[in-house]
Amino acid sequence: MRQYPAAWLKGQSRGEAIAGELRLRIVDGTLKQGDVISENKIAADFGTSRSPVREALKALSNEGLIRLERMGAVVLGLSAKDIAELYDVRYLIESFAQQRLASSCPPEVISTLRHRIDSMRVAAKYADIAEFAWLDFQFHDGLVAAAGHARIARLWDSVRHVVLAVMLLTTEEVFGGGPDRLERVVAKHETIADAIQSGDEARIAEVVRDYFADSRRTLRSTWS
Amino acid sequence: MRQYPAAWLKGQSRGEAIAGELRLRIVDGTLKQGDVISENKIAADFGTSRSPVREALKALSNEGLIRLERMGAVVLGLSAKDIAELYDVRYLIESFAQQRLASSCPPEVISTLRHRIDSMRVAAKYADIAEFAWLDFQFHDGLVAAAGHARIARLWDSVRHVVLAVMLLTTEEVFGGGPDRLERVVAKHETIADAIQSGDEARIAEVVRDYFADSRRTLRSTWS
DNA sequence: GCACGCAAACTTGTCGACAAGTCGACCTGT
DNA sequence: ACAGGTCGACTTGTCGACAAGTTTGCGTGC
Numbered sequence: 001m002r003q004y005p006a007a008w009l010k011g012q013s014r015g016e017a018i019a020g021e022l023r024l025r026i027v028d029g030t031l032k033q034g035d036v037i038s039e040n041k042i043a044a045d046f047g048t049s050r051s052p053v054r055e056a057l058k059a060l061s062n063e064g065l066i067r068l069e070r071m072g073a074v075v076l077g078l079s080a081k082d083i084a085e086l087y088d089v090r091y092l093i094e095s096f097a098q099q100r101l102a103s104s105c106p107p108e109v110i111s112t113l114r115h116r117i118d119s120m121r122v123a124a125k126y127a128d129i130a131e132f133a134w135l136d137f138q139f140h141d142g143l144v145a146a147a148g149h150a151r152i153a154r155l156w157d158s159v160r161h162v163v164l165a166v167m168l169l170t171t172e173e174v175f176g177g178g179p180d181r182l183e184r185v186v187a188k189h190e191t192i193a194d195a196i197q198s199g200d201e202a203r204i205a206e207v208v209r210d211y212f213a214d215s216r217r218t219l220r221s222t223w224s
Numbered sequence: 225m226r227q228y229p230a231a232w233l234k235g236q237s238r239g240e241a242i243a244g245e246l247r248l249r250i251v252d253g254t255l256k257q258g259d260v261i262s263e264n265k266i267a268a269d270f271g272t273s274r275s276p277v278r279e280a281l282k283a284l285s286n287e288g289l290i291r292l293e294r295m296g297a298v299v300l301g302l303s304a305k306d307i308a309e310l311y312d313v314r315y316l317i318e319s320f321a322q323q324r325l326a327s328s329c330p331p332e333v334i335s336t337l338r339h340r341i342d343s344m345r346v347a348a349k350y351a352d353i354a355e356f357a358w359l360d361f362q363f364h365d366g367l368v369a370a371a372g373h374a375r376i377a378r379l380w381d382s383v384r385h386v387v388l389a390v391m392l393l394t395t396e397e398v399f400g401g402g403p404d405r406l407e408r409v410v411a412k413h414e415t416i417a418d419a420i421q422s423g424d425e426a427r428i429a430e431v432v433r434d435y436f437a438d439s440r441r442t443l444r445s446t447w448s
Numbered sequence: 449g450c451a452c453g454c455a456a457a458c459t460t461g462t463c464g465a466c467a468a469g470t471c472g473a474c475c476t477g478t
Numbered sequence: 479a480c481a482g483g484t485c486g487a488c489t490t491g492t493c494g495a496c497a498a499g500t501t502t503g504c505g506t507g508c
Contacts, residue, residue: 013490013491013492014491015491015492038460039459039460040458040459048492049493050493051491051492051493052492054460055491058279058282062378062381062382063378064374064375064378070499070500070501071458071459071460072458072459072460082375085374085376086375088320088375089376089379092320149309149312150288150309151306151310151312151313151383152312152313154286154287154288154382155382158286158379158382159375237460237461237462238461238462262489263489263490264488264489272462272463273462273463273464274464274490275461275463276461276462278490278491294469294470294471295469295470295488295489295490296488296489296490
């Protein structure tokens with residue numbers, strides 16, 4: 001069974017843990033679109049009361065993974081179109097965040113980004129899939145956080161779990177593409193760091209556009 | 225006490241009702257920044273158990289109005305900066321949605337928009353503040369929904385309650401500006417409808433930019 | 449065979465209670 | 479007077495139970 005990176009599970013309440021588990025099951029297809037799940041059933045499965053389950057379902061509903069109905073919650077799943085839409089949102093958020101970073105980016109932010117890139121190379125070398133995905137995620141997470149825009153950060157919060165789950169799955173696929181493929185992913189992140197460091201708004205805009213255009217392309221060929 | 229439009233309160237659970245009430249109290253300043261509120265206290269105030277209150281606080285936390293901590297939730301409030309950031313997000317979402325509408329906008333959507341604009345004029349004439357704000361909100365709500373982008377719609381969902389609450393308050397202020405001020409607001413919406421109907425992407429982009437630039441300007445002069 | 453109605457088995461929303469943990473005040477020893 | 483420890487009041491997280499409503503399916507009448 002796939003798992004979240006250890007760092008992600010620290011200090012979680014039961015509700016968050018259940019949400020994480022269900023999220024992964026939905027994203028990887030164990031729970032298929034159209035399945036209906038009830039609080040009682042899930043509670044029994046996890047051996048808890050309905051309270052944490054309730055919290056988890058609410059969260060998943062906010063993330064658009066399920067739809068709460070009168071009787072039971074129906075799984076929406078993640079179609080190829082949904083993934084594409086997710087990338088639309090990521091592009092919107094990150095292009096905004098990076099544009100903000102263009103004018104004023106503290107040097108320690110750049111340093112942190114480069115640190116994560118180096119770590120990604122190490123993770124790639126030793127075939128540590130989860131670590132690689134986690135670093136990839138942290139790179140983008142840090143980017144949005146550094147923009148210092150509370151409202152945008154909230155937007156990111158509402159999709160970050162889904163993004164991480166998708167990253168975990170796509171990273172597995174990327175690792176199957178060999179070292180060249182991995183290096184290209186790392187290099188893409190380096191391009192972003194370089195652009196932000198340059199402070200050139202136009203260049204940043206172009207880099208972000210290219211980044212997500214490329215991500216979408218590789219994704220399209222692998223998800224179906 | 226200010227109230228939500230009747231249409232907004234239909235089929236609400238107690239939790240949503242409490243969230244709505246608290247939201248308004250936070251936005252209008254009854255609950256100030258830094259105040260700490262506990263589930264027990266709120267539950268006692270509303271004469272319910274903690275379950276609905278818990279749900280409400282979670283929602284408010286997702287909206288960025290409060291921050292959940294170990295002991296008690298602290299009210300974050302809405303500073304002028306927060307409002308500005310909220311408009312950043314609205315601009316991001318609506319410009320995306322309207323750009324999508326440019327290529328393919330069903331005629332009934334335009335018709336609905338114009339219907340709401342006409343209703344706004346009526347509400348303005350008879351000084352129905354709540355109705356005016358409600359129509360303003362529905363105009364933008366319908367716009368985002370019509371774009372047919374599930375993920376963007378979720379983003380909008382995460383801010384719509386706050387947006388409505390802010391609209392209710394600012395609309396009060398706008399009504400104090402006399403009929404000219406009101407007509408200008410209505411006209412701004414007409415400009416949007418016209419642009420979307422034209423299907424000209426560049427024109428739409430300009431109109432949306434102007435719309436929010438103007439909104440921000442009038443807001444800045446009235447909020448402090 | 450088919451429509452209708454009723455009942456039973458689900459569902460969610462809400463409630464009060466308990467356990468574990470946290471913060472503050474007070475009390476004590478130095 | 480002040481540092482340190484302890485007690486108590488308060489918090490959240492979780493639990494099991496109940497009420498209200500909805501869906502399903504069976505049985506009945508035609």
